[in-house]
Amino acid sequence: MRLPNWLSQHLAAFRAVLVFTVLLGIAYPLLLVGIGLLPGLHHRATGSLLSSGGRDVGSSLIGQSFLDADGEPIPRYFQSRPSAAGDGYDPTASGASNLGPESVEDELADGSESLLTQVCARSLAVGRLEGVSGARPFCTADGVGAVLRVFRRDGLTGPATRVVSVNQTGTPFLATFEGVRVESAVPGEDYSGGVLTPVRGAAPAVPAVPADAVTASGSGLDPHISPAYAALQVPRVARERGASEAAIRGLVADNTAGRSVGFMGASRVNVVRLNLDLDQRFPVG
Incomplete structure (x- = not known):
């Protein structure tokens, strides 16, 4: 007796699911497990574990x-x-x-540090540990990002009228910028109207502390x-x-x-x- 067309289609779909389940859900995983047990591959397949004193340590x-x-x-x-x-x-x-090159301004209100400040602080710490200079371009001597918000007469152009060191609440790393006294930042105050201006400083182009010592x-x-x-x-x-x-x-x-x-x-x-x-x-x- 010929089966109805709809039933034939369902049976064909069921057979396809069954075949692929056996092949991809059972046979293929077992094959990979078997390959992992081969001499020379077993250690890698079990996590490349390291032992010391008879116990796994990493x-x-x-x-x-x-x-x-x-x-x-x-x-x-x-x-x-x-x-x-x-x-x-x-x-x-x-x-x-998930912080990138444009992360240079700290959020002082909630204590969030920019990537630049994190790098500067790490560089100082590594420098102290190793007995070398931790100085880096665009970093202050106290280990934060050397970044200013510069307010100009015409918005983005014209002479500076106000300058704020946005990553410092203490003494600013510069006394003046373009003849204007540099202010320290006040947590919670909005400085978005100023032009974000990183200052390179006098640090060497090639710091003593390598980049991988300060970046994840x-x-x-x-x-x-x-x-x-x-x-x-x-x-x-x-x-x-x-x-x-x-x-x-x-x-x-x-x-x-x-x-x-x-x-x-x-x-x-x-x-x-x-x-x-x-x-x-x-x-x-």
Whole structure:
């Protein structure tokens, strides 16, 4: 007996769903699991875990913060780059701050810092930790964005009539601008009528503190830092570990990878692996 056309169409659809469920919902996942169990791939398939003292302490794919209970850097460890993932390197909150190059003005009323001020503050902190200058272009000496709101006679043009250092409530980083006294900002006051004017200052074009020391990665989970940032930290770590700088540089080299596939990205140092090697080679009592 010939089935009705509508029933034939439903049966054909059911068979298609059944076939694809078996292929894509059962066979394909099992195939991938099987591939992951092959020699040489099993470690990667289970999370690239790192062990120390017989227990898992992390993954070579996810960074960690090496801070003490007060949130201060532990001097005997290489420090990772900043992270915007949760409280730092939280895999359940992977993401960036979503602040871009135009984020230069703080919200003093609610305490929100611009990306520029965050970078300036981080640079000063890293400079103090490593014993180098933390100065950066467009940053004040006290670690906030060097940004003015300049009110002009004709709106966007003409001589300045009022100037406000919008990221500072204390003494402004400049006394005068274009002959006008610079005011400190008052939280909650609206300065949107002024022209936003970042001031470069006298900082060197190439700061002593590398960019990855003051900016987070897009995922917030990157376990790598640049060779330049690692090199900056070598003297401190060697001193804290009672080791020679040459020996510490050797460990850095052992944990440095080149460009992916020979041409993508840049050389990078895995901080998690490096700090594990440090504890094994140069333990601190």
